[in-house]
Amino acid sequence: MRKFFTVLATLATLSLTNCGYNAIQTNDEQVKANWSEVVNQYQRRADLVPNLVNSVKGFAQQEKDVLIGVTNARSKVGSIQATPEVLNDPAAFQRFQQAQGELTGALSRLLVVTENYPTLKSDALFRDLTSQLEGTENRITVARNRYIKSVQDYNVGIRTFPNNLTAMVFGYKPKPNFTVDNEKEISSAPKVDFGTK
């Protein structure tokens, strides 16, 4: 009897390993880590916003609408909880993505407006803040790309045979990715603004 259980346990272990249970775990953790990096860099950007708004305020008080737009988008971003659970809820993911996209748009409008204020543009503090913002936006892009790649690995992993059976049994669902539509909207927003100005 005992021997039977030993054989059964060995078989179960082997078949779980073979059916990609461990690979699913590895990929899942990778996705979570990359998602944390995305959130981390978005947080860094959100932390920059108050300083940026203050430095612009000193020179361009009359651009109230734009400044209020940035502040509102910032507070909206702050109100969304970006825990790893977001990854299992496509609707929450969509909300997060939309809020961040709005902040991206508002910030680029702010930067466009500042083009009209030469004294602001030559202000050392403002220049430092914009280079920090640029660096952070680039980090966000890198973090998003890495997240996209890890989600791809994860999703391919749980949709191919025989791992899909394991994933079905343990309830692992495909994770949401940054969609093409939204990608386009975010990346083209600054250009549209430059055109209308």
Add this chain to the structure above:
Amino acid sequence: MRVMSAARAFVLAFLLCWAQVAFADVAVPPLTGRVVDTTGTLSSSDIGTQSQRLQDLQRRKGSQIAVLIVPTTAPETIEQFSIRAAETWKIGRKKIDDGALLVVAKNDHKLRIEVGYGLEGALTDVTARRIIDETIVPRFKSNDFSGGIAAGITRMIGVIDGEPLPVPAPEVSHESNDALLMFLNPLNPFTLFFLFAVGAISRSLLGRLIGSVLTGGLMGWFAWYSLGSIGVAAIAGAIVSALTFFADSLIAANQSFQRDYQRSHRGRGGWSSSSSSSWGGGGGWSSGSSSSSDSDSSFSGGGGSFGGGGASGSW
């Protein structure tokens, strides 16, 4: 007729597959040295001087800086290209991530300083932008490329010198565990003899199969410990266990070969002595990797990672 047009369409579709390849991104050039210039802008003496300075920096602080000059990064932006280059080259020490990469796209009139995670505190986005705007761009504008790169490197080195980084490992701690590393080197003849001895003992005690597997596992652990690569370790372990498994027949073959050899080459050294000396002197793994910090011809990235920090500029 129908068939012809179908065939033509097929050929066209097939060619389109190749067109996709033709529009692919610019490939990252191989890391041939600390300064890689695919445009021929810098003279070889410039490259030598700057490489020497960067090499000194690595010896002093452990941090790696590399310079890459390409004609263009199109269709990618310089940010996309430079993070790809940084991910490919992996400059900077592993886990310390103290690498920095200066990328210049000459015909695009764009440049970027890509900063590894470990240097983001010292070489911040602001500092990187100041180095670009205040030091490099004015010189590039007057077509002084070597001067701009030299001055930019000077400022980057200055920033890194002010940063308390962990001391460079190769020179300081390498000496103390050199003996251990050398012993664990799977190509070390002494280790091989040791393994064969272990293999013989375990084989006679535990039987042929278990003994050889055990020895192979030991070898795999050695290789994994000293080389850090599971793949290589597995291969080394498999080879050793196979060797142990067939050891007696091998030894018998070797002995008969040696007898034949000595019979035909009387007066010269036997097989075993010459083979051990050639293995020892043949430049094993450890010498190759430890000299990477000394001679620039074998410069390689230390495994540092990047997260998109740094700044871009244009002239």
